[in-house]
Amino acid sequence: MPGVLPQQESLRLIDCGSRIETTSLQVDLWALSDLCTPWCIHVVVTLRVADHLASGITRIDDLATAACAHSDSLARVLRHLIGKGLFAEPTPGHFSLNDDARALVSPAAHLGFDLDGIGGRMARAWSSLLSAVETGAPAYDEVFGRPFWDDLAAHPYVAASFDALMGPEGHGPPSADMPLTGGWDRIRTVVDVGGGSGSLLAAILQAHPSITGTLVDLPSTVARAAATFEAAGVADRVTIAGQSFFDALPAGADLYTLKNVLADWPDREAIALLTRCGEAARPTGRVMIMGGVTDAETADPELLMMVLVGGKSRTMAEFRELSAAAGLEVQWAGRNSAGRFMVECLSTADNYTCTRYSYLR
Numbered sequence: 286m287p288g289v290l291p292q293q294e295s296l297r298l299i300d301c302g303s304r305i306e307t308t309s310l311q312v313d314l315w316a317l318s319d320l321c322t323p324w325c326i327h328v329v330v331t332l333r334v335a336d337h338l339a340s341g342i343t344r345i346d347d348l349a350t351a352a353c354a355h356s357d358s359l360a361r362v363l364r365h366l367i368g369k370g371l372f373a374e375p376t377p378g379h380f381s382l383n384d385d386a387r388a389l390v391s392p393a394a395h396l397g398f399d400l401d402g403i404g405g406r407m408a409r410a411w412s413s414l415l416s417a418v419e420t421g422a423p424a425y426d427e428v429f430g431r432p433f434w435d436d437l438a439a440h441p442y443v444a445a446s447f448d449a450l451m452g453p454e455g456h457g458p459p460s461a462d463m464p465l466t467g468g469w470d471r472i473r474t475v476v477d478v479g480g481g482s483g484s485l486l487a488a489i490l491q492a493h494p495s496i497t498g499t500l501v502d503l504p505s506t507v508a509r510a511a512a513t514f515e516a517a518g519v520a521d522r523v524t525i526a527g528q529s530f531f532d533a534l535p536a537g538a539d540l541y542t543l544k545n546v547l548a549d550w551p552d553r554e555a556i557a558l559l560t561r562c563g564e565a566a567r568p569t570g571r572v573m574i575m576g577g578v579t580d581a582e583t584a585d586p587e588l589l590m591m592v593l594v595g596g597k598s599r600t601m602a603e604f605r606e607l608s609a610a611a612g613l614e615v616q617w618a619g620r621n622s623a624g625r626f627m628v629e630c631l632s633t634a635d636n637y638t639c640t641r642y643s644y645l646r
Contacts, residue, residue: 322369325362326389327408330398334363335382335389338372343379392454402446406436410592423595433594441505448506451545452484452513459485459544461492462621463573466629469493474538476501478530478562479546483510487517489542499524499535531557534565541565541572548577548587549596552607559611563632572613574628578604580618604628 329335332352342351345363349356363380366372372386388394398404409428416424425433437444449455465472475498477486486498498519500510504527514520526535531554534541541562547555562572577598579585584603590596599607605615613630620626 321365323408325366326371327398327400327404328362329366330389330394330404331400332359333395334359335372335386335394338380338382339387339390343381345378345380348380392449393456396446396450396455399446401442403443403450404446406433406443406447407589407593410589414588414592417592417595423592425593438503438505444505445509448481448509451481456545459488460621460623460625461485461488462623462625463489463542463575463627464617464619464621465540465571465573466617469496472496472539474498475540475542476535476538476565477542477544478534478558479543481506481510483507483513483523483525485542485544486523487513487519490519490522491517497522497524499526499538501526501528501530501534503527503529530561532561534561536565536567537570538565539570541570543572543574543576545576547574547596548590548598549594551595551597556607556610559608559613559630563611563613563630567632570632571616572630572632574604574630575625578618578626578628580626601628 332354334348334352337348337351342348345360346356348354349359352359360378360380363372364374366386367374370385371383371389373381373383375381382390389398396402396404397407400408406429410425413424413428416427423433425431425436429436431439437447453459472493473496475486475489475496477483477489477498478501480486480500480502483500486500490496490498500507500523502510507525507527510523510525511520514523524535530546543558543562547558550558559572566572577596578601579598580601582600584598584600587596587598590598601615601618608615608630612633614633615628616631617629618627
């Protein structure tokens with residue numbers, strides 16, 4: 286047909302990115318929107334290509350056999366990544382790691398990029414972004430058939446990889462450096478709320494030998510915590526509570542910690558969670574928030590949280606509104622020695638109850 290490109294030529298234009306039309310722009314729109322490179326990284330990590338190269342397998346046919354992959358297709362993926370600065374091909378058909386590609390051997394890379402675990406959930410969830418923007422609610426269930434937390438409950442392997450990604454393997458060793466108002470001398474009991482497999486609580490107990498702690502998270506998650514506490518030598522000072530943190534929390538502790546939890550939730554659930562913490566901390570306990578609140582004028586967009594669970598980061602002004610609604614008052618906000626921003630709160634409500642939230646999560 287006149288004026289219509291043959292299919293082959295049309296596809297070639299798409300592959301070239303129609304750059305003729307964007308030469309006057311300050312940014313390369315086609316490069317910004319290219320999905321090829323991220324998916325190539327996911328694929329080579331899922332196939333453990335970097336690990337096989339590190340073990341000495343370099344010839345493409347041998348590499349494909351070890352990775353259970355198609356030789357020519359794998360070579361094309363690797364050559365694309367070489368063009369982006371990952372991997373090398375010293376001689377035709379023989380591949381190797383360069384310095385940047387060595388990072389793909391790390392546990393954090395395995396957890397974050399492996400398409401068979403939480404890495405695959407995070408990657409594929411982006412296809413629900415349009416629905417999330419249109420509705421203001423996560424559409425994760427449109428992709429995976431269930432909301433995020435229900436999906437983890439239904440797939441233990443994915444849940445385990447998520448817990449590992451949230452722990453030291455994915456985020457590095459946690460720090461117990463929390464500048465508390467009045468110091469740590471008056472702290473005897475700590476409850477780590479949503480503490481995953483217990484790495485933060487273990488670090489706190491190691492740093493403060495006179496303190497005892499309680500770990501609160503879902504039963505399937507805290508079941509993985511025993512090894513953490515044994516390895517840290519603090520198992521005799523820990524109580525484990527396998528429950529939803531939207532239910533009543535263990536009461537009467539001196540300190541309740543929330544690390545990388547608040548940004549997982551929309552406002553309604555965030556208020557419910559903060560309320561439970563304040564309720565349990567009453568009358569003199571503190572609540573320490575680490576992550577999900579910023580002292581900047583605008584919060585990080587946290588788009589991954591938006592598509593996965595509808596969560597968000599918040600400015601201090603936004604957090605003060607949430608905390609006030611939850612019966613908490615900001616006592617202190619600042620950074621620890623490593624530069625991490627934290628917020629310390631005290632309970633202000635004597636008679637507030639939140640039984641209406643007991644069904645959440």
